[in-house]
Amino acid sequence: MIDLHIHTTATPHHSSWTPEALAATAAARGLTVIAAADHNTTASVRALQTAGARHGLRVISGVEIDSGYGGKLWHTLVYGADPQALELLALCDTVFARNAEDARRLMADLPGRGFRLAGLDALGRTPNVADVATALAAQNDLPGRVAGESDEETGMRYVLTVLSGAYRPPGVDEVITVAHGMGALAVLAHPGRRKGIYAVPADAGDIAALVAVGLDGVEVYYPSHSAETRGFLLEQARRHGLLVSGGSDSHHPHEALASIDRRFVTILEGMLL
Numbered sequence: 001m002i003d004l005h006i007h008t009t010a011t012p013h014h015s016s017w018t019p020e021a022l023a024a025t026a027a028a029r030g031l032t033v034i035a036a037a038d039h040n041t042t043a044s045v046r047a048l049q050t051a052g053a054r055h056g057l058r059v060i061s062g063v064e065i066d067s068g069y070g071g072k073l074w075h076t077l078v079y080g081a082d083p084q085a086l087e088l089l090a091l092c093d094t095v096f097a098r099n100a101e102d103a104r105r106l107m108a109d110l111p112g113r114g115f116r117l118a119g120l121d122a123l124g125r126t127p128n129v130a131d132v133a134t135a136l137a138a139q140n141d142l143p144g145r146v147a148g149e150s151d152e153e154t155g156m157r158y159v160l161t162v163l164s165g166a167y168r169p170p171g172v173d174e175v176i177t178v179a180h181g182m183g184a185l186a187v188l189a190h191p192g193r194r195k196g197i198y199a200v201p202a203d204a205g206d207i208a209a210l211v212a213v214g215l216d217g218v219e220v221y222y223p224s225h226s227a228e229t230r231g232f233l234l235e236q237a238r239r240h241g242l243l244v245s246g247g248s249d250s251h252h253p254h255e256a257l258a259s260i261d262r263r264f265v266t267i268l269e270g271m272l273l
Contacts, residue, residue: 019051068168068171156197
């Protein structure tokens with residue numbers, strides 16, 4: 001049983017699995033293979049591999065990269081790279097650097113457009129685009145607010161759709177190029193997830209476009225994917241010869257780990273067998 005999408009305390013601001021607790025819990029729940037997939041950092045991979053070895057677990061090196069393509073935001077999972085490879089570390093640094101620079105430009109530009117932005121200096125860290133977007137929606141009457149969505153989602157929708165080009169994450173094609181240069185695999189994370197502006201389910205055109213720039217696989221087995229979504233993604237995987245992956249996306253011990261039969265997953269080929 002496997003889970004190839006788990007976050008540790010290395011994920012900035014919102015994950016609490018320590019490597020030791022994660023390895024012990026995964027082993028106790030009968031998992032045999034897991035992957036560290038923190039957001040834009042590989043800082044916990046070696047520690048999790050060491051802890052995994054103590055508990056009889058195989059730990060695949062992974063990272064989840066914030067990315068964009070075709071006017072949409074995507075998360076791209078990179079598997080099998082040396083977590084200390086300079087190319088991978090540079091890619092991770094690029095995510096943070098671009099985000100911080102885009103936030104600085106927004107903070108300089110938005111007040112001149114008549115928008116209020118206050119409180120960002122109280123964060124105690126360098127603001128990112130999501131921080132600015134949250135303040136923008138909280139302090140201004142933005143058009144297009146959807147009932148029930150957060151200030152962050154409303155603000156990011158405005159940034160992405162009205163302020164075109166204001167947020168510039170690396171392209172999925174950039175991530176794929178770096179991954180393949182290291183002999184690693186690039187997999188589209190939770191392509192059927194819906195989370196406001198942050199995650200619009202991939203359609204057949206999206207997947208075909210990403211396959212054309214070298215995508216290796218899709219994360220089919222994911223907690224919020226319905227049976228219909230899994231069926232669609234499996235068909236796309238068959239059509240394009242994509243690898244199939246799956247995981248829980250667990251960030252905290254109170255969030256369940258996945259128990260996916262490895263026979264249903266092809267991402268492991270070449271890594272374990």
